[in-house]
Amino acid sequence: MxxxxxxxxxxxxxxxxxxxxxxxxxxxxxxxxxxxxxxxxxxxxxxxxxxxxxxxxxxxxxxxxxxxxxxxxxxxxxxxxxxxxxxxxxxxxxxxxxxxxxxxxxxxxxxxxxxxxxxxxxxxxxxxxxxxxxxxxxxxxVVEKIDEMAPTSSDLGELRKRAFAAANATPGKSKSTASVFERSRDVRDYVVARAKGHCEGCSEPAPFLRVNGVPYLEPHHIRRLTDGGPDDPRFVIALCPNCHRRVHSGADGSTYNGKLLASMKAIEA
Ligand SMILES: [Zn+2]
Ligand SMILES: [Zn+2]
Missing domain, CATH: 2.30.280.10 (SRA-YDG)
Structure with missing residues (x-):
């Protein structure tokens, strides 16, 4: 952001x-x-x-x-x-x-x-x-670079597998570990695909499509104060721009963030 x-x-x-x-x-x-x-x-x-x-x-x-x-x-x-x-x-x-x-x-x-x-x-x-x-x-x-990276798959199960692998990767152990850009992208792609075109905060449809046809939603990292980078997908939520600004700039931002955290339990059971 x-x-x-x-x-x-x-x-x-x-x-x-x-x-x-x-x-x-x-x-x-x-x-x-x-x-x-x-x-x-x-x-x-x-x-x-x-x-x-x-x-x-x-x-x-x-x-x-x-x-x-x-x-x-x-x-x-x-x-x-x-x-x-x-x-x-x-x-x-x-x-x-x-x-x-x-x-x-x-x-x-x-x-x-x-x-x-x-x-x-x-x-x-x-x-x-x-x-x-x-x-x-x-x-x-990292955020700037992955914004230009297209999703690697349209299969939700496959994206989910990659996102959890990205979150749990212990880089440094193996040279073959995906880069921080790839891991960050994998988390974003899964979270956006999981939302199926609707904001996971207010349930409204994504406001528009990206140039590549993917619904425009923003991955918000619930546990961190700054978005971006790999993270556990159970703590990353796909938001419309309105909901996202509300979390970061709204008077009730931290309350709303708490609500999002609670709803993640249903989204990522
Ligand atoms: Zn929303
Ligand atoms: Zn955010």
Whole structure:
């Protein structure tokens, strides 16, 4: 939806870690990965410690942001904050990237985990060790790209199978895992096909057809504050533009979102 804000954070604005993050959400006061236990949120900070050790997070020319995981000494392990990054979409959590600067933490953007790899990088003691490097994509880039991707099938059962596989994929385990774009598309295609041309919020027919003939409905991620990326299809609903704006901009938006969550139990029994 291209909103300027994520979780009340504005892109490009600098925030104070204690007052703006911990006071609102809680979470670990130390380290570069914050996983508040009461919120569907994973906050990662770049520029925290890698530079001191001799490596740095980096933006690849293909738009992937490579982010080094946490772990001060010895091989990084897929636990705690590192594990939270891998599972954020399946858990319905948003992944927000901040950049450390002299005045605080600058909010960069909201990302989606795509994959990770291992590379050698020095630890705090200067010894080379296995470092986990996460490959992240901007949510907005994923949404923009899949908007142009056509559905892969018109068979609802087939689409459903793919959507659930997309939600439960543990990328990084296998090189053959579908890309984050394909997984995001698979979830969207199933949810839109499931709606059979009618908004799953108000039951009205889709207002128009897309150029490719598919009824125009928007996938709304009920558990996340930002749409886009792979997610569990039991928490994604196909909405007409009116209902969708109501959830995000309406005075009763969060109440309406709660109603949608309740109706999902019947839609996706
Ligand atoms: Zn509607
Ligand atoms: Zn939405």
């Amino acid at each position: 291209g909103e300027e804000m994520s979780w009340g954070f504005e892109r490009g604005r600098v925030y104070n870690r204690r007052a703006d993050i911990h006071a609102r959400f809680g979470g670990q006061q130390q380290g570069g990965i914050i996983t508040p236990s009461k919120h569907q949120l994973v906050i990662i900070i770049t520029g925290e410690e890698g530079l001191a050790h001799g490596y740095a997070d980096r933006l690849r020319p293909d738009g992937v942001f490579e982010y080094f995981g946490e772990g001060q000494v010895g091989p990084m392990t897929m636990q705690r904050g590192n594990a939270a990054i891998v599972t954020h979409s399946a858990n319905g959590a948003s992944l927000l990237l901040f950049r450390k600067n002299p005045n605080g933490l600058r909010f960069e953007d909201e990302y989606i985990y795509e994959a990770h790899h291992i590379e050698q990088a020095p630890d705090r003691l200067g010894n080379l060790r296995d470092a986990i490097v996460f490959e992240l994509r901007r949510v907005a880039a």
